[in-house]
Amino acid sequence: MYEQLDTTFSALAHPARRAILTQLRAGEANVTTLAEPYGMSLPAISRHLKVLEGAGLIARTVNGRFHRCRLVPEAANEAGDWLQNHRRFWTDRLDSLADYVDKLNKDSQGDNDE
Amino acid sequence: MYEQLDTTFSALAHPARRAILTQLRAGEANVTTLAEPYGMSLPAISRHLKVLEGAGLIARTVNGRFHRCRLVPEAANEAGDWLQNHRRFWTDRLDSLADYVDKLNKDSQGDNDE
DNA sequence: CGCATAGTTAACTAAGTCGTTAACTATGTA
DNA sequence: TACATAGTTAACGACTTAGTTAACTATGCG
Numbered sequence: 001m002y003e004q005l006d007t008t009f010s011a012l013a014h015p016a017r018r019a020i021l022t023q024l025r026a027g028e029a030n031v032t033t034l035a036e037p038y039g040m041s042l043p044a045i046s047r048h049l050k051v052l053e054g055a056g057l058i059a060r061t062v063n064g065r066f067h068r069c070r071l072v073p074e075a076a077n078e079a080g081d082w083l084q085n086h087r088r089f090w091t092d093r094l095d096s097l098a099d100y101v102d103k104l105n106k107d108s109q110g111d112n113d114e
Numbered sequence: 115m116y117e118q119l120d121t122t123f124s125a126l127a128h129p130a131r132r133a134i135l136t137q138l139r140a141g142e143a144n145v146t147t148l149a150e151p152y153g154m155s156l157p158a159i160s161r162h163l164k165v166l167e168g169a170g171l172i173a174r175t176v177n178g179r180f181h182r183c184r185l186v187p188e189a190a191n192e193a194g195d196w197l198q199n200h201r202r203f204w205t206d207r208l209d210s211l212a213d214y215v216d217k218l219n220k221d222s223q224g225d226n227d228e
Numbered sequence: 229c230g231c232a233t234a235g236t237t238a239a240c241t242a243a244g245t246c247g248t249t250a251a252c253t254a255t256g257t258a
Numbered sequence: 259t260a261c262a263t264a265g266t267t268a269a270c271g272a273c274t275t276a277g278t279t280a281a282c283t284a285t286g287c288g
Contacts, residue, residue, distance in 0.1 A: 015119070022200075031234070040277080044276070046235065046237090064284090065285045080201050086194075146264065157267080176265095178255060181265065
């Protein structure tokens with residue numbers, strides 16, 4: 001039930017893969033182009049791309065010798081939602097805490113240390 | 115420069131660790147309590163907690179024999195921002211695409227296949 | 229054909245992850 | 259002291275990850 005989040009988060013856990021995703025925001029690119037910024041062999045990039053593809057974060061269209069890669073926008077949604085949820089929970093809690101502290105201050109004007 | 119995102123995302127990549135984070139939204143809990151829901155040994159949970167702690171996602175206070183664990187709210191921010199940024203980029207692009215398609219439809223009323 | 233380009237697959241190494249059980253430390257309690 | 263509870267550390271095995279180089283497939287071009 002959680003496999004999608006597993007693969008998405010672990011795909012995002014590698015800096016080269018995040019960089020590739022960022023790179024692809026500028027538009028489609030083929031494998032060699034994507035490989036250029038890194039001091040990394042082509043096979044290494046090839047497998048990073050396969051990981052991203054496996055996570056559904058990118059897709060490719062083979063055109064002759066060229067593999068044109070592009071972002072798949074929806075793929076990051078589940079992970080984004082999870083984190084947003086986690087954070088929203090906390091802002092909610094902190095709001096409650098703020099209210100609580102506020103109330104404390106109002107109730108006993110003064111000396112509450114620590 | 116990217117190490118924080120690396121550790122955060124890979125900490126989130128394991129279902130047990132995400133579950134622990136979710137569990138901790140209900141409040142602080144000690145290690146044995148956190149271990150209960152999983153068919154997993156205590157040492158296994160102990161290391162999951164260490165991973166979460168290493169990523170800064172949780173913190174603990176040792177009180178006698180009990181290690182009381184709690185969420186650290188700010189820790190998920192960088193990762194959340196990265197994903198939100200990634201997604202915002204795409205909604206922007208899709209808006210542009212919608213506009214573009216809209217314009218195409220207006221310009222040549224009909225038959226654009228593929 | 230012969231050769232270059234784009235990219236993948238294979239084989240290997242080094243290191244990391246994730247689980248186990250067994251043994252340990254530390255605290256509380258009779 | 260002796261014993262139970264809370265939790266960590268150590269040692270191990272199975273598996274995965276991330277990189278390398280070498281060899282391969284497939285396309286394009288003279």
